[in-house]
Amino acid sequence: MAISRKTKTVKMILDLFGETNNAISIVDLVSIFRNKMNKTTVYRILNRLEESGILHSFSDKDGLKRYAKGNQKTDPDNKNDLHSHFLCDDCGVSTCLPLEIPIPTIPDYKINTSQHLLIGQCDNCHN
Amino acid sequence: MAISRKTKTVKMILDLFGETNNAISIVDLVSIFRNKMNKTTVYRILNRLEESGILHSFSDKDGLKRYAKGNQKTDPDNKNDLHSHFLCDDCGVSTCLPLEIPIPTIPDYKINTSQHLLIGQCDNCHN
DNA sequence: AATCTTAATGCTACTTAGTTGCATTAAGAT
């Protein structure tokens, strides 16, 4: 189910993520490419790119899936390279943050991974 | 839009949350009460209970909304009483955790609130 | 360069989460 062919549509999506470090929602991606490819294709390409470790995804505040460049599982001992994500409440822009989340120890629970979303105003909207 | 009448349906939902401290997904709630009230009613009651500060909600890993007892905005200076949530990957059970999330300072960003979800195995599934 | 294999796409139809409008009902105030 990983990426094996560099089709025109795959290239278009890779080009977009080559231009930005932002996390883009799947509905935006479907909209951006609405005249270039079928929405089913967008979903399928994103799945494959994620499985290939080229993109990673997370759920934002409203449960909407967002994709961003890079792999979340890149550190040597095969644990998750966990980082936080940011979401601007004003303009909706979303980014990966170079902020590692320590996984806490909780009695009676075994924690494998975590998701951390920071919500506020981005640089543009803040001023 | 807050709760103003204690209808039969509101009481049923309050009774359920009186029995458990778990965070219950909205689809489960609709299913639990499918013979007792309309799904629209479930959605509307949950909205009102949340606005009233009786319940609070968050998005789980899959973007599904979950509700749990209590208010997230209860501390004196009117900031969010932020706590983490747990989701069991095996059985799907979800709980609030008595784990406060410190809001980090990040240059160029103004952070107002945050969401933190820990994913792993609960006590039952762990052993 | 022509051929072949099958990954990938387009399209249609479907499922599910969540919402809206509106007529009807019932909480609880008067």
Place this chain on the structure above:
DNA sequence: ATCTTAATGCAACTAAGTAGCATTAAGATT
């Protein structure tokens, strides 16, 4: 007992996401 209107039920809708299947095109093989 009456009245006001919050709350509900119902039906119809929107939007996110998925599945089946015929067709297309990457890119490997000859």
